[in-house]
Amino acid sequence: MDSGLPVKRTIADQVAELVRQRILTGQLKGGQPIRQEHLATELGVSRIPLREALKQLAAEGFVTITSHKGAVVAELSIAEVEELFDIRLKLETWLLQLAIPAMIERDLAALEKNLEEQRRPDILPRWGDVNWRFHEVMYLPAGRPITLKLLKNIHDKIDRYLRLEVTMRSGFDRALREHDGLIAFCRSRDVPAAVSLLERHIRDTARGLIASLKVQ
Amino acid sequence: MDSGLPVKRTIADQVAELVRQRILTGQLKGGQPIRQEHLATELGVSRIPLREALKQLAAEGFVTITSHKGAVVAELSIAEVEELFDIRLKLETWLLQLAIPAMIERDLAALEKNLEEQRRPDILPRWGDVNWRFHEVMYLPAGRPITLKLLKNIHDKIDRYLRLEVTMRSGFDRALREHDGLIAFCRSRDVPAAVSLLERHIRDTARGLIASLKVQ
DNA sequence: TGAAGCGAGATTGTATACAATATACAGCGA
DNA sequence: TCGCTGTATATTGTATACAATCTCGCTTCA
Incomplete structure (x- = not known):
């Protein structure tokens, strides 16, 4: 699956992955400072690979580094979340347009297999992952790998907040229905209908998330 | 201008900026390996800040790091260049749609000031910079800062190849005319005309660059 | 009172030293 | 000759040590 990963993983890479996961899962909360010595000793490594990991995460937008003051977990304002959803809207509808004519049976089967997984009762903890994989597939x-990687990065940043959305159950069933509809339109090669449903899907997700953010 | 820069710049930041510039200007060519010890001694620093800079550049997509083998300057395939231009097309036309209704006289004046600079005879070495700033302004x-930052990154990656385009003079005058036209449509608030011209502008640039890449 | 100055401790930034891994090449055997 | 293997060298990865900077409470003085 992750064919891009280096075979021999360096400590810095492992730490980057771990810290990213902690941010995504909310173990590290937005605005929280990351003390190098503390985290390094906890992980049983020196500060050198940790610092390299933080530099990478900073370039990816997950933490913010200020000289001589350290790294803090990045926070997204509501405006920024809205902007990320807008970028998704523009790029994902474009990719879908390109993808539908190129889909073969195997792709459609993969989508349906993913949808089955989404219907399993114990999906919630893995929802972020599975949901992204649906869109990715x-x-x-x-055939636009750069765009796809860019979108994955955006999804990761957003998912952190989707996890916090306690009222997810409400939007959850809707998301499943929309995913189901997307597959149907992909099957019938109905590009306009699929794109329009995808637009609604992304906008609905955005609306639900932003509403729940504004409450807090 | 660069208000986002840290006040106290760390060695790692300076090195990252310098290496990025060397890549952009072609002093470091695509595929070329970067030997840490060598570059570090040349710059008079230790390998630690250099390594952090390389991690950052890797996350930004300017170099590719392989464990225990080092960093090499990233190369873009023709397909990747085409994809980057496609992303530009989708995002820049969207931003322009949003921007035109929000423009005030000061913005239009800034565009014209930039265009004047583009017309100066000694523009070629600074073309990449000035051209991006035109689009940025x-x-x-x-009011979409994340998208703008993303686009800057894409421009940087592309500009490296635009610099190589020896026959730039041909596309150069055309670019100036198109920039001129864009300002006119912005002034008249003619969104459809501006967007359509911008589409042509980006496609023209892409076509010219890709043609010159295919020759080599 | 309160605002500026000044350490001591905490934290980050960088250099040096060493360990782990990869690369190049010589020697050996079939 | 060809291919394998092991060793020397080069290069990267990480730990430790130290330097630079920041934080925060205290003092001092207007």
């Missing part, structure tokens, strides 16, 4: 036939 | 009123 759908856009893969478009 | 044009999209700034859209």
Whole structure:
């Protein structure tokens, strides 16, 4: 699956992955400072690979580094979340347009297999992952790997907040229905209908998340 | 201008900036390996800040790091260049749509000031910079800072190849005319005309660059 | 009172030293 | 000759040590 990963993983890479996961899962909360010595000793490594990991995460937008003051977990304002959803809207609808004509049976089967997983009762903890993979599989036939990687980064940043959304159950069933509809339109190669549903899907997700952010 | 820069710049930041510039200007060519010890002694620093700089550049996509083998200057395939231009097309037309209704006289004046600079005879070495700033100023009123930063990164990656384009003179005058036209449409608030011209502008640039890449 | 100055401790930034891994090449055997 | 293997060298990865900077409470003085 992750064919891009280096075979021999360096400590810095492992730490980057771990810290990223902690941020995504909310173990490290937005605005929280990251003390190098503390985290390094906890992980049983020196500060050198940790610092390299933090530099990488900073470039990816997960932490913010200020000289001589350290790294803090990045926070997204509501405006920034809205902007990220807008970027998704523009790029994902484009990819879907490209992907649908290029889809073969195997792609559609993969989408349906993913949808089955989404229906399993114990999905919630893995929802972020599975949901992204659904979209990824759908856009893969478009053959635009750079865009896909960019979108994954955006999804990761957003998912952190989706996890916090306690009222997710409400939007959850809707998301499943929309995913189901997307597959149907992909099957019938109905590009306009699929794109329009995807637009609604992304906008609905955005609306739900932003509403729940504004409450807090 | 660069208000986002840290006040106290760390060695790692300076090195990252310098290496990025060397890549952009072609002093470091695509595929070329970067030997840490060598570059570090040349710059008079230790390998630690250099390594942090390389991690950052890797996350930004300017170099590729392989464990225990080192960093090499990233190369873009023709397909990747095409994809980057496609992303530009989707995002920049969107930003322009948002920006035009929000433009005030000051923005238009800034565009014209930039265009004047483009007309100066000694522009070629600074073309990459000035050209990006034209687009940046044009999209700034859209109020989408994340997208803008993303686009800057894409421009940087592309500009490296634009610099190589020896026959730039041909596309150069055309670019100036198109920039001129864009300002006119912005002034008249003619969104459809501006967007359509911008589409052509980006496609023209892409076509010219890709043609010259295919020759080599 | 309160605002500026000044350490002591905490924290980050960088250099040096060493360990782990990769690369190049010589020697050996079939 | 060809291919394998082991060793020397080069290069990267990480730990430790130290330097630079920041934080925060205290003092001092207007």
